[in-house]
Amino acid sequence: MEDASRFALRDRKPVESLAVIPAPSLLPWDQMPREPHLLDYLIILRKHQWLILTFFLTVVTVVTIATFKMKPVYEAAARVEVDRESQTASPFQDSNSYDEYVDTEDYIETQTKVLQSETLALQTIKSMDLESYPEFGGRSRTAFQSGGAADRRPAVLGAFLGRLSVKRVPNSRLIEVRFSAQDPQLAARVVNAHVQNYIEQNFRSKYDATTQASDWLSSELEELRIKVEKSENARLAYERANQIWQIDEKQDISTQKLADLSKSLTAAEADLADREALYRMAQAGEVDSLPVARDNPVIQDLLKHKSDLDEQYAEAVNQFGPNYPKVQRIVEQKKEVDQDLAKARQVVADGIREDYNTARSHVEILQEALDKQKTEANDTAEKLVQYSILQHDAETNKQLYDGLQQKLKEATINAGLRSSNIRVVDPALVPTTPSAPQKTRNILLSLVVGLIGGIGLALFREYLDNTVKSPGDIETLTGLPSLAVVPSLPGANGHSGRLSRLVRDPAAQTVGEPRVELLSYVQPKSQISEAFRALRTSLLLSQADHPPQVILVTSALPREGKTTTAVNLAVTLAQLGDRTLLMDSDMRKPGIRRALNLSVEKESGLSAYLAGVCSLEEATSTHPVISNLAAMTTGPVPPSPADLLSSHRMREAILELRRRYKFVVIDSPPIMAATDAVILSALTDGVLLVVRSGETPKEAFTRARDLLAAVKCRLLGVVLNAVDSSAPDYYYSYRYYPYAYGYGYGEETGKGSRFPTGGGEGPKTST
Numbered sequence: 001m002e003d004a005s006r007f008a009l010r011d012r013k014p015v016e017s018l019a020v021i022p023a024p025s026l027l028p029w030d031q032m033p034r035e036p037h038l039l040d041y042l043i044i045l046r047k048h049q050w051l052i053l054t055f056f057l058t059v060v061t062v063v064t065i066a067t068f069k070m071k072p073v074y075e076a077a078a079r080v081e082v083d084r085e086s087q088t089a090s091p092f093q094d095s096n097s098y099d100e101y102v103d104t105e106d107y108i109e110t111q112t113k114v115l116q117s118e119t120l121a122l123q124t125i126k127s128m129d130l131e132s133y134p135e136f137g138g139r140s141r142t143a144f145q146s147g148g149a150a151d152r153r154p155a156v157l158g159a160f161l162g163r164l165s166v167k168r169v170p171n172s173r174l175i176e177v178r179f180s181a182q183d184p185q186l187a188a189r190v191v192n193a194h195v196q197n198y199i200e201q202n203f204r205s206k207y208d209a210t211t212q213a214s215d216w217l218s219s220e221l222e223e224l225r226i227k228v229e230k231s232e233n234a235r236l237a238y239e240r241a242n243q244i245w246q247i248d249e250k251q252d253i254s255t256q257k258l259a260d261l262s263k264s265l266t267a268a269e270a271d272l273a274d275r276e277a278l279y280r281m282a283q284a285g286e287v288d289s290l291p292v293a294r295d296n297p298v299i300q301d302l303l304k305h306k307s308d309l310d311e312q313y314a315e316a317v318n319q320f321g322p323n324y325p326k327v328q329r330i331v332e333q334k335k336e337v338d339q340d341l342a343k344a345r346q347v348v349a350d351g352i353r354e355d356y357n358t359a360r361s362h363v364e365i366l367q368e369a370l371d372k373q374k375t376e377a378n379d380t381a382e383k384l385v386q387y388s389i390l391q392h393d394a395e396t397n398k399q400l401y402d403g404l405q406q407k408l409k410e411a412t413i414n415a416g417l418r419s420s421n422i423r424v425v426d427p428a429l430v431p432t433t434p435s436a437p438q439k440t441r442n443i444l445l446s447l448v449v450g451l452i453g454g455i456g457l458a459l460f461r462e463y464l465d466n467t468v469k470s471p472g473d474i475e476t477l478t479g480l481p482s483l484a485v486v487p488s489l490p491g492a493n494g495h496s497g498r499l500s501r502l503v504r505d506p507a508a509q510t511v512g513e514p515r516v517e518l519l520s521y522v523q524p525k526s527q528i529s530e531a532f533r534a535l536r537t538s539l540l541l542s543q544a545d546h547p548p549q550v551i552l553v554t555s556a557l558p559r560e561g562k563t564t565t566a567v568n569l570a571v572t573l574a575q576l577g578d579r580t581l582l583m584d585s586d587m588r589k590p591g592i593r594r595a596l597n598l599s600v601e602k603e604s605g606l607s608a609y610l611a612g613v614c615s616l617e618e619a620t621s622t623h624p625v626i627s628n629l630a631a632m633t634t635g636p637v638p639p640s641p642a643d644l645l646s647s648h649r650m651r652e653a654i655l656e657l658r659r660r661y662k663f664v665v666i667d668s669p670p671i672m673a674a675t676d677a678v679i680l681s682a683l684t685d686g687v688l689l690v691v692r693s694g695e696t697p698k699e700a701f702t703r704a705r706d707l708l709a710a711v712k713c714r715l716l717g718v719v720l721n722a723v724d725s726s727a728p729d730y731y732y733s734y735r736y737y738p739y740a741y742g743y744g745y746g747e748e749t750g751k752g753s754r755f756p757t758g759g760g761e762g763p764k765t766s767t
Contacts, residue, residue, distance in 0.1 A: 052454035059450035072434035484535035578662035605635020
């Protein structure tokens with residue numbers, strides 16, 4: 001239940017205008033969208049069944065007629081085998097198996113494209129004179145000249161290539177050639193002729209290539225022969241000039257001699273090192289330590305004699321003193337021994353020096369001999385290297401000459417043989433059955449395409465339909481309750497119309513019969529009357545103790561049935577025995593006077609009261625037929641209706657009407673067309689939003705809800721108007737409505753029920 005403060009009127013100063021409060025960011029009725037169900041799609045298909053069926057039948061009919069009108073086409077096929085191409089005339093071959101496989105694959109693909117080439121096609125067309133056949137124009141030769149194809153591309157070439165199909169058989173070296181024609185024999189002849197032309201062209205291209213290779217090999221072979229002769233002559237001349245035939249013996253002697261000299265030099269250098277060590281010891285005065293000195297008897301005797309004299313000298317000195325004559329003689333003997341020892345040592349040192357010099361001279365002589373031998377060996381080796389180069393050059397040229405000569409012989413033989421690597425595996429036979437049109441396949445395909453296309457078209461049409469159609473849409477978009485679902489009004493021809501449309505019977509309108517807005521009174525047992533009584537019950541039970549007294553009826557856009565809803569709601573409330581007032585606040589396009597067929601003064605009405613021209617009693621008139629129902633028309637159309645509705649007199653009028661009447665139903669302009677409904681919503685106990693099924697856009701509906709929510713008015717609910725209860729998207733979801741409204745429709749009101757005829761207003765579609 002809403003707060004009681006929502007129904008309370010806001011006290012404002014007479015000059016104060018209504019304040020629009022911004023809508024809260026999160027409305028209490030915001031809901032997550034419902035996930036689509038399989039039944040939803042089935043309902044869509046059931047709804048657009050005639051569209052699907054029409055599209056389906058159209059596609060099937062068109063395809064069937066076109067298929068049976070097509071002439072039969074026969075297709076002949078032949079298969080050729082393409083082997084690996086023969087070796088080229090080059091003597092150099094690469095044995096890489098992978099590259100060979102890739103080359104083979106590329107070669108087969110290339111041959112497939114050659115079979116589809118325009119040159120080969122023109123050759124086949126020319127050889128068979130296809131332009132003379134009716135399928136290809138039936139004309140004489142105009143596309144070919146005596147010398148070959150014309151400069152201009154003939155039209156028959158495109159037709160030929162369009163009928164020709166060449167494809168490779170997977171995982172094989174086979175190529176399949178197909179040709180389609182209305183004449184089966186012609187199709188087979190064309191395929192065989194095309195294959196033969198291809199084989200002939202392949203052979204001719206290979207023959208030309210072989211001939212060119214032979215000519216090139218011949219010219220190259222002559223040049224190579226001269227080159228071989230020159231290289232051989234150079235080798236022989238060099239061999240004679242340098243006596244290469246003796247080079248092997250000299251090379252062996254030089255090598256052996258070089259090895260011996262190297263060995264002798266090594267030994268001499270080792271001996272020189274030893275003698276140099278002895279020489280250095282002798283130069284340092286260490287002659288006594290030398291092995292030669294130790295082995296010399298003279299030096300050893302002198303050393304022994306010196307040792308004896310030293311002992312005698314020591315004893316004599318100790319006994320007689322240094323000046324004793326014996327001591328002096330011993331001293332003189334020692335000097336003589338020292339002089340002899342020095343001479344002996346010098347002789348040994350001189351011998352060691354002579355040996356050292358001799359060893360050094362020997363090493364120098366061996367080094368000179370070794371260097372000379374190395375020079376001689378290098379000269380011999382250089383001669384052999386140059387000879388080897390000349391010999392290798394001569395042998396290479398000779399081998400190349402022999403290889404080219406062999407290839408030239410092979411090319412000559414191949415040019416004389418009529419061989420080809422292409423073989424016809426299966427020649428084309430005359431087909432017995434047509435390949436096209438495939439009537440069964442085309443019809444089955446049209447069935448599938450027609451069905452899928454029709455379903456897709458239905459789903460696309462439903463996707464483009466952005467209107468509110470069912471109570472489920474209302475709850476999904478806004479969360480507002482659907483207080484009533486008003487069915488559409490059947491026309492005189494039995495087809496469903498809209499509730500707000502007039503009963504198209506000029507005779508009935510002429511005599512002043514009641515309009516559709518009073519159907520709840522004229523036909524109280526109809527489905528529409530039951531719908532409005534359900535609306536009345538929902539409003540009365542929305543707040544049991546204090547049901548809404550002042551009710552504003554509006555819509556998002558014009559022509560949604562808000563006037564009809566307001567009139568029938570007022571009638572059903574009056575039928576309860578309570579005083580009810582129906583107020584028309586739509587000063588731009590009034591409809592209450594026309595709907596009730598009232599004849600009132602044009603100077604009186606809501607606008608006249610708000611302008612202060614008349615009183616509230618003068619602006620209100622009692623209905624002459626319907627008990628407890630009073631009406632307040634708009635009166636003269638003012639220049640600014642919004643200013644009048646925002647005045648303090650409007651609030652005073654609402655307060656006064658609350659005291660006089662049990663219920664007040666206000667018919668207002670559409671929300672998206674004017675701000676009058678938003679202004680009046682703040683003065684009422686609740687707002688009833690009318691939505692036309694299948695016509696009100698969802699954006700307009702939600703926008704209208706947002707505008708009303710911005711002023712914090714109480715939204716009582718939504719009336720879904722003009723619902724086609726037989727529609728699939730409605731029937732399968734709300735089966736109970738047809739059951740509730742399944743009786744009494746079409747019964748006339750009792751006799752004596754008459755309505756006054758309104759004056760001055762012609763027929764007008766209600767809004």
